[in-house]
Amino acid sequence: MALDPLALKEEFPILHQEVNGHPLVYLDNAATSQKPRAVLDAMRRYYERDNANVHRGVHTLGARATEAYEGAREKVARFLNAEPREIIFTRGTTSAINLAAHGYARKHLREGDEIVITPMEHHSNLIPWQEAARKTGAVLKYIPLQPDGTIRLEDVERTVTDRTRIVAITAASNVLGTVNPVDRIAEIAHRKGAVILVDGAQSTPHMKVDVKAWDVDFYAFSGHKMCGPTGIGALYGKAALLDAMDPLDFGGEMIEVVELYESTWKEIPWKFEGGTPNIAGAVGLAAAIEFLEQVGLDNIAAHERKLAAYALERLTAIEGITVYGPRHDRVGLVTFNLGDIHPHDVSTVLDAEGIAIRAGHHCCQPLMRWLNVTATARASFYLYNTESDIDRLAEALVKTKEFFGHAVG
Ligand code: 7TS
Numbered sequence: 001m002a003l004d005p006l007a008l009k010e011e012f013p014i015l016h017q018e019v020n021g022h023p024l025v026y027l028d029n030a031a032t033s034q035k036p037r038a039v040l041d042a043m044r045r046y047y048e049r050d051n052a053n054v055h056r057g058v059h060t061l062g063a064r065a066t067e068a069y070e071g072a073r074e075k076v077a078r079f080l081n082a083e084p085r086e087i088i089f090t091r092g093t094t095s096a097i098n099l100a101a102h103g104y105a106r107k108h109l110r111e112g113d114e115i116v117i118t119p120m121e122h123h124s125n126l127i128p129w130q131e132a133a134r135k136t137g138a139v140l141k142y143i144p145l146q147p148d149g150t151i152r153l154e155d156v157e158r159t160v161t162d163r164t165r166i167v168a169i170t171a172a173s174n175v176l177g178t179v180n181p182v183d184r185i186a187e188i189a190h191r192k193g194a195v196i197l198v199d200g201a202q203s204t205p206h207m208k209v210d211v212k213a214w215d216v217d218f219y220a221f222s223g224h225k226m227c228g229p230t231g232i233g234a235l236y237g238k239a240a241l242l243d244a245m246d247p248l249d250f251g252g253e254m255i256e257v258v259e260l261y262e263s264t265w266k267e268i269p270w271k272f273e274g275g276t277p278n279i280a281g282a283v284g285l286a287a288a289i290e291f292l293e294q295v296g297l298d299n300i301a302a303h304e305r306k307l308a309a310y311a312l313e314r315l316t317a318i319e320g321i322t323v324y325g326p327r328h329d330r331v332g333l334v335t336f337n338l339g340d341i342h343p344h345d346v347s348t349v350l351d352a353e354g355i356a357i358r359a360g361h362h363c364c365q366p367l368m369r370w371l372n373v374t375a376t377a378r379a380s381f382y383l384y385n386t387e388s389d390i391d392r393l394a395e396a397l398v399k400t401k402e403f404f405g406h407a408v409g
Contacts, residue, residue: 003299009384011036011291022354025389030174030202030333030380031358032224035288039227042287043280053276055253065279072282073269076234079289080219081210086242088235088269089277093201094124096220096235097168099272100197101128103245104218104237105166111137114164116194118143118151118180119370120173123363125199125220129168138165145370149176149325156188164194171203175362175378176325177308177333179203183214190215195241201225205382206304206331208297211236223281228288232281235272242268249274300383304332307381307390314394320401324371333380335362338397341404343377349400355393 009015012034017024026034046068052061054069070084077084090096105115115129115138133140143151143159160167167189172179182198189196197218203209205226211219218241222233237245247254247265254274256264265271292300311334316323320339338346343359350357358378361368368374379393 001296001299003295003303003383005303005384005386008036008295009386011038012384013037013040015384019354019356020352025355025385025392027379027381027385027389027393028356028358029205029382029385030225030362030378032230033205033227033382034384035229035284036227036291038291039229039284039287043229043284046280046283051280054279055270068286069277069279069282072286075286075289079209079293080204080236081212082236083239085268086236086239088237088242088272089282090220090233090235091231091278092222092224092233093122093199093220094222096233097125097197097199098128099235099248100218100220100237101132101168102248103272104195104241105129105132105138106136107245109133109136109138109165112163113138114141114161115139116141116143116160116164116167116189118169119145119366120149120151120176120178120364121168121170121366122174122199122201123365124201125168125170125197126366129166143169148327149173149178151178151180153181153184153188156185160188160192160194162192164189164192166195166197168197168199170199170201171209172206172331173325173367174202174333174380175335175364175367175376177330177335178326179207179329179331182216186215186217202331205292205300206297207301217241223285223288226288227291229281229284232278232285239268242272245272247271247274251275253277295383303383304381305330307385307387308332308334310387311379311381311390311393314390315397318394318397318401321397324376332382332385333378335376335378337373337376338401339404341400343375345404346377346397346400349403350393350396353392353396353399355396357393 014034050064052065054066073084076087186196195217198216200221204221219236224230251274254271322337324335347359
């Protein structure tokens with residue numbers, strides 16, 4: 001059943017306000033999504049009723065907090081089709097990828113080994129690998145991009161060799177909207193003896209994820225882009241790989257026995273969760289997952305496909321606009337430039353109309369260089385956006401063009 005964006009919008013208090021005298025149109029969802037009442041209420045309820053530290057207090061609130069936190073882990077595990085012990089809570093995608101890069105790659109990488117990534121990676125799935133390479137003598141290799149911003153499997157076959165230890169790739173690009181065939185890439189990586197990490201920051205909010213069916217080794221995502229709070233996300237890792245990794249954060253919560261001169265660690269996943277965790281964040285994330293599951297991930301994906309197609313149609317009709325990325329098989333965002341008007345100026349004019357978009361390099365500087373631009377504008381959609389939001393965007397872009405009239409050819 002198709003979802004009803006206007007009914008869903010009712011669940012998001014923040015969306016019902018005026019910005020600069022206009023009803024807010026929020027089109028910056030790839031940066032962060034808004035939060036439904038169910039998530040806000042769950043976090044408030046947790047703090048008002050259950051708040052205590054986890055895994056320690058032998059008292060009722062401590063037991064409730066632990067149950068809520070571990071219950072959230074079970075929910076995340078089911079959502080990704082994983083086991084709870086394969087889910088490590090992190091601050092988000094960035095810290096999840098760092099955990100994998102430092103914990104796994106740096107332990108297993110030797111001089112001359114290869115790490116394979118793509119030029120469309122967010123800095124969070126690029127810099128940790130640069131660092132891992134620098135510290136181990138491994139080399140970074142890139143799967144080339146096609147002119148439309150996709151990658152070809154034959155290029156994956158060519159780039160991944162028997163010296164490749166890890167392939168790290170985004171499931172969906174936050175700039176191009178490209179959806180990568182991670183299951184096929186996982187098959188190639190495994191055949192050549194490498195493991196694969198998938199950056200799920202832009203896929204988890206928008207499509208059904210199945211780490212077992214895709215057969216990926218690591219998967220990272222952030223709660224805040226999928227209706228959950230900031231400061232919580234997770235790293236999925238296959239149990240055998242996580243077992244073999246050393247912890248990164250040493251201290252409370254992650255230990256089994258501490259002696260004066262040495263200590264032992266808990267089992268996975270707890271050995272990776274040193275210190276008091278973000279319990280309320282996990283509670284909020286679990287509520288967000290419940291919310292998304294009620295709407296249906298397939299419904300969300302279909303809605304966004306429709307919005308992306310409509311946005312491409314409306315925006316490409318504007319003279320002087322350049323739209324980046326593939327025309328089909330993409331997630332719900334559109335990245336563009338309007339003639340030679342700087343994207344920050346585009347964003348400023350749109351903001352005066354109550355429309356929130358993103359302008360800049362989107363944490364993808366190598367990709368900007370590949371596109372031969374310094375920055376772009378980006379409108380990104382979610383389940384509460386409608387075609388009329390896109391109409392407002394298109395009309396405001398025409399207005400922007402008139403305002404800067406001389407700048408567009
Ligand atoms: N990977 C991708 C593909 C992303 O889009 C982002 C955030 C991250 C990793 C990092 O996620 P974090 O939650 O750890 O910060 N992307 C964006 C964006 O496109 N605009 O703002 C943040």
